[in-house]
Amino acid sequence: MLPDDVPPIGLGTAGVxxxxxxxxxxxxxxxxxxxxxxxxxxxxxGAGIRQADVGRDRLFVATKVHERNLAYEDVLQTTAESLDRLGIAQVDLLYVHWPLEAYDPPETFQAFDELYDDGRIKHVGVSNFTPALLDEAHDHLDAPITANQVEMHPLLPQRKLRSYLSTHDIALVAYGPLMVGDVFDVPEITAIAERHDVSAAQVSLAWLLEQGVYPIPRGDTPTHFRDNLAARGLSLDDEDLDQLERIGRTRRVYTNDTVWPTE
Ligand SMILES: NC(=O)c1ccc[n+]([C@@H]2O[C@H](COP(=O)([O-])OP(=O)(O)OC[C@H]3O[C@@H](n4cnc5c(N)ncnc54)[C@H](OP(=O)(O)O)[C@@H]3O)[C@@H](O)[C@H]2O)c1
Structure with missing residues (x-):
């Protein structure tokens, strides 16, 4: 699990x-x-972190090792390069980005364990891991797996995975929480947004918070990232939750058939 002081809405920065x-x-x-x-x-x-008026010690910074850099030596070398680029001595959470390409559980996790033991990473995470891949990872990693980052939103509720993660005390970090903008076209979501006079983005994020996961909406536009943070103040009622539960359609925006089957 992520530490209690990690705020539930993170900032996604792909393309920022x-x-x-x-x-x-x-x-x-x-x-x-x-x-x-x-x-x-x-x-x-890293430059943005230094420019902000908030100390590094109050931030929780996560990065991910590219799937082509998952051989033992490459994990060690490219993580050192990531820390240099970020301008920090320790990263709070380091993920395996995708279990693909150079991913080799014994080698990859030996390097993650070394980074964990010598304090360069505070928590180990994985991303795009199914329960079977998590079982395999547990066989090769001594450090605890703190988080699994996967796509999740009301049209991809990840029920089976969530039940596995809660049994194993692993947090779910939700990427694509706004379906890359498509939540604005889902009538069940926009109807709830109208009822509360908020954006569809806030409805999706409030629903994710209600499920106990950590959404990381991408923020490249100040009005958007302010709107998204305000989802913390939106409380969905039973009728809203029921309506979202009953959507009954599934959509995965990011597909990679090697790991996740297309639904
Ligand atoms: N682990 C992985 O494999 C993986 C894969 C994909 C993404 N991610 C991470 O997850 C983060 C989020 O996912 P994502 O970027 O794919 O999609 P997303 O957060 O679901 O959607 C981002 C899109 O929605 C727009 N948006 C954001 N807030 C909005 C608002 N309040 N009102 C209207 N539009 C809004 C954004 O525009 P603006 O940018 O202009 O605000 C952008 O076009 C990424 O940035 C990245 O950090 C991880």
Whole structure:
């Protein structure tokens, strides 16, 4: 599980490479920042962290090792490079981005264990892992798995995975929590938004918070990232939750047939 002081809404930064925007988001209230080697923006995120009026010790910074860098030596070397780019001595959460390409559980997790033991990473995470892949990871990793980052929103409720994660005390971090913008086209969600006079983004995020997961909506626009943070104040009633529960259609925005079957 993530530590209790990790705020439930994080900032997704894929494609965000302006340090001033990152700093603005932090000053607005974001404390959990999600980046990745793959996004090519760790240096911009690091610069934004330094520009913000909030100390590094009050932030929870997560990055991910690119799937092509998952061989033992590459994990060690590229994580050191990520820390340099971010300008921090320790990353709070380091994920395996996808269990693909150079992913090799004994090698990959030996390197993650070493980074954990010598304090360069505070928590180990995985991303895009199914229960079977998590079982395999547990066989090779001594450090606890703190979080699994996967796509989740009202049209992809991840019920089976959530039940596995709660049994194993692993937090779910939800990417694509706004279906990359498509939540605005889901009538069941927009109807609830109208009823509460809020955005459809807030409804999706409030629903995710209600499920006890950590959404990380992407924020490249100040009005958007402010709107998203305000979802913390939206409380959905039983009728809303029931309506979302009954949507009955499934949609996965990010598909990778090697790991997740297309639904
Ligand atoms: N682990 C993985 O494999 C993986 C995969 C995909 C994503 N991620 C992470 O998850 C984060 C979020 O996922 P995502 O970027 O794919 O999708 P998302 O957060 O579901 O949707 C982002 C889109 O919604 C727009 N948006 C955000 N807030 C809005 C609001 N309040 N009103 C209207 N539009 C709004 C954004 O526009 P603006 O940008 O202009 O605000 C952007 O176009 C990423 O940034 C990344 O950090 C991880």
């Amino acid at each position: 490479d302006d340090p001033a925007l990152i700093a603005d988001a932090i000053d607005t209230g974001y404390r959990f920042i999600d980046t990745a080697q793959r996004y090519g923006n760790e240096a911009a995120v």
